[in-house]
Amino acid sequence: MRVDKTIDNVKGCLCRSCPSYSSHCKLKSGEYLPFDISHLSHLEVMFCAFEKSNCIHENRGCLCGKCPVHKKYALNNEDYCLCTGGVL
Numbered sequence: 001m002r003v004d005k006t007i008d009n010v011k012g013c014l015c016r017s018c019p020s021y022s023s024h025c026k027l028k029s030g031e032y033l034p035f036d037i038s039h040l041s042h043l044e045v046m047f048c049a050f051e052k053s054n055c056i057h058e059n060r061g062c063l064c065g066k067c068p069v070h071k072k073y074a075l076n077n078e079d080y081c082l083c084t085g086g087v088l
């Protein structure tokens with residue numbers, strides 16, 4: 001199921017707490033998000049709704065399986081930051 005690009009879903013995303021989420025990525029993404037993210041094609045968070053990350057390159061574990069967005073949309077994959085669409 002396609003994940004809706006909403007701020008509510010971003011709030012549920014666990015990526016920023018994930019060991020794979022690099023400090024470089026934290027600096028690059030910052031805390032600010034526009035009110036409407038539905039038109040964006042890239043965001044450095046909630047990678048299941050967007051494409052893969054430009055600043056995460058190493059798999060140090062994944063929290064997708066514990067994420068409420070993952071459950072809400074009955075997603076099957078993880079590691080969405082490393083591969084667009086995720087991997088099993």
Ligand code: SF4
Pocket residue numbers: 014015016018019020021047056061062063064078079080081082
């Ligand atoms: S997609 Fe998975 S591995 Fe990547 S930052 Fe998010 S929780 Fe971590």
Ligand code: SF4
Pocket residue numbers: 009012013014015045046047048049063064065067068069070075080081
């Ligand atoms: S399933 Fe993974 S990428 Fe998607 S919102 Fe949850 S933690 Fe973020």
